[in-house]
Amino acid sequence: MYSNFTVDCVILGFHEGELKVLLAERNEYPFKDWWALPGFFVDNDEEMEDAVKRILYENTGLKDVFMDQLHSFAGLKRHPKGRILTVAYYALVQLDNTKLKTKPVTNYMKQAKWFPVRNVPELAFDHKQILDLCLERLQRRLAYKPIAFELLPEKFTLTQLQLVYEGILNKTLDKRNFRKKMQNYGFLKELDEVQTGVAYRAARLYKLDKRKFLKHFQNTVAF
Amino acid sequence: MYSNFTVDCVILGFHEGELKVLLAERNEYPFKDWWALPGFFVDNDEEMEDAVKRILYENTGLKDVFMDQLHSFAGLKRHPKGRILTVAYYALVQLDNTKLKTKPVTNYMKQAKWFPVRNVPELAFDHKQILDLCLERLQRRLAYKPIAFELLPEKFTLTQLQLVYEGILNKTLDKRNFRKKMQNYGFLKELDEVQTGVAYRAARLYKLDKRKFLKHFQNTVAF
DNA sequence: TTTTATAGTGTATATTCTACACTTTGAATA
DNA sequence: TATTCAAAGTGTAGAATATACACTATAAAA
Known part of the structure; x- marks a missing residue:
């Protein structure tokens, strides 16, 4: 009913x-x-x-x-x-x-x-x-929930991640600054694997360490 | 009904x-x-x-x-x-x-x-x-809506404002840094008036310029 | 071997954040 | 009117973060 x-x-x-x-x-x-x-x-x-x-x-x-x-x-x-x-x-x-x-x-x-x-x-x-x-x-x-990662496969490249951020924020971001920032957060695990099936240099794959992500943002309030 | x-x-x-x-x-x-x-x-x-x-x-x-x-x-x-x-x-x-x-x-x-x-x-x-x-x-x-100001009278002192922020964030803030930051935002109008009815030095009163506040935060997204 | 398409990287400057302590002021009171 | 009291108000140096910016490296395909 x-x-x-x-x-x-x-x-x-x-x-x-x-x-x-x-x-x-x-x-x-x-x-x-x-x-x-x-x-x-x-x-x-x-x-x-x-x-x-x-x-x-x-x-x-x-x-x-x-x-x-x-x-x-x-x-x-x-x-x-x-x-x-x-x-x-x-x-x-x-x-x-x-x-x-x-x-x-x-x-x-x-x-x-x-x-x-x-x-x-x-x-x-x-x-x-x-x-x-x-x-x-x-x-x-996006700033404090793992939204971008839910839209990506478990293993992803930094470019894919950046595209998701850009798609949600609806604006382009600087590649070097984006990577620097993401890597500094420390919740990305760099894998020993690269993309397959691309007709150019394959990008490195990463995984999210969700525990570290949540820990990083649990008490992050602006101010 | x-x-x-x-x-x-x-x-x-x-x-x-x-x-x-x-x-x-x-x-x-x-x-x-x-x-x-x-x-x-x-x-x-x-x-x-x-x-x-x-x-x-x-x-x-x-x-x-x-x-x-x-x-x-x-x-x-x-x-x-x-x-x-x-x-x-x-x-x-x-x-x-x-x-x-x-x-x-x-x-x-x-x-x-x-x-x-x-x-x-x-x-x-x-x-x-x-x-x-x-x-x-x-x-x-609190970071992007005028919440603190809705809890205060139209004219308020910076100390009152800080207390509201502290009450909501549930932590103490540094007085000088708080004032610096608030005043830099540029959405506070300093009035030519001071508090009345206090048994010590009266504090200056401020008003929120809501237009400026909203303008300041309308497109502020983290990243 | 060359082409192509994307990966990957560093630095200098500006901005913002943080930590920190003393002087000023005005009313109350002695 | 001098003193006390309680809060107002103020600056700086160092650290961390954000921003702007362009070339080289790599792997596959042609």
């Missing part, structure tokens, strides 16, 4: 040097045929986080992803059928070519598709607002 | 050099006679923010206060009567001696009282968790 509130998910991935968001094409009124953030009613006996996981799985086939609550929206006019409270979450997934395929659908939606976050079609409900808030939050949280 | 979700308010003020939170003593089951964050069901035709304003007014007699959404809680076990989703907000009020009196009550609560935030009694539901999350958020947001 459904409860009376929904969760909406801003599902983000990083692909081709760009931050992408997964959108679903609705197959139900209101906003039939519009693109929207994947979301649905939470079951009565279901924890919110489990509902988010379920929606994530239905849309991407992925499990065990990083997620965090964003904000709740309950405007009287946000839904044409009357107020429906929604709790927005964001989820960060590690995309690679095999995972890029979206799962083809529940009955209430036609398809899911990845879009560059700064270039999305018009969205249903107040979902554009939710997306914008999400991007703003990510920029802040 | 009531909707099926509530708002809970972390109402904060600054008094006697300390950050204080307003708690209400419940007069209803569950948790009758326990201290709790003031909160109540949102009316069906009421915006959430208006519900927060209403609760704030009922408890303090104050209007026009700064507020911000914090987080939503919908755990299946948070309320003994079954899941009740609550949207937590925080509100920052300018306390002074005249405003310290709390309004004596609606029928669902016996009294409201101010407590030091780091020394509250055991709280009903998951309200301690909400309060802790609030304090953590405030520490982060």
Whole structure:
């Protein structure tokens, strides 16, 4: 049995040097045929986080992803059928070519598709607002949560890491300064491995030492 | 008519050099006679923010206060009567001696009282968790939102401002460095007035130039 | 062997952060 | 009116961090 509130998910991935968001094409009124953030009613006996996981799985086939609550929206006019409270979450997934395929659908939606976050079609409900808030939050949280690393595979190059930072911050960064700073933090483990399958000099691979990361930022407050 | 979700308010003020939170003593089951964050069901035709304003007014007699959404809680076990989703907000009020009196009550609560935030009694539901999350958020947001100023009267001394920062960050700061930094930001207007009613050298009064403050922080993201 | 595309690296300057202690002021009071 | 009291107000030197900036190294492909 459904409860009376929904969760909406801003599902983000990083692909081709760009931050992408997964959108679903609705197959139900209101906003039939519009693109929207994947979301649905939470079951009565279901924890919110489990509902988010379920929606994530239905849309991407992925499990065990990083997620965090964003904000709740309950405007009287946000839904044409009357107020429906929604709790927005964001989820960060590690995309690679095999995972890029979206799962083809529940009955209430036609398809899911990845879009560059700064270039999305018009969205249903107040979902554009939710997306914008999400991007703003990510920029802040990037400074103290391991957000960038959740978007990358376990082993990554410094250039990939920089591209993720640039994608979230929406600005370019200086390569040398970026590397210096990251390496000074001391939470990157340099591996004895390099990239494979590239037609040029292969870059060194790194891993995040999450314990050190968390320790580094647990008590870091500005001032 | 009531909707099926509530708002809970972390109402904060600054008094006697300390950050204080307003708690209400419940007069209803569950948790009758326990201290709790003031909160109540949102009316069906009421915006959430208006519900927060209403609760704030009922408890303090104050209007026009700064507020911000914090987080939503919908755990299946948070309320003994079954899941009740609550949207937590925080509100920052300018306390002074005249405003310290709390309004004596609606029928669902016996009294409201101010407590030091780091020394509250055991709280009903998951309200301690909400309060802790609030304090953590405030520490982060202090760096880019005019939180400290919402807790102070329009005209304030630098020492008062420092005490607010210290109260929120829960640590002491160096006086000279604090002043240097604040004055360098350039969003404080030095007034031609000083404190009155003190038995020692009166301190200069300052005002916040909110436009400059917002401009200063609108695009400030770490990195 | 040359080309190509990206990896990888250092330095000088400016800015910000930190630690730290004494003098000034104004009201109260003796 | 001189003294006491309590807080206001102030500067500097050294450390750490941030910024701007351009070339060489490497590996695969042609």
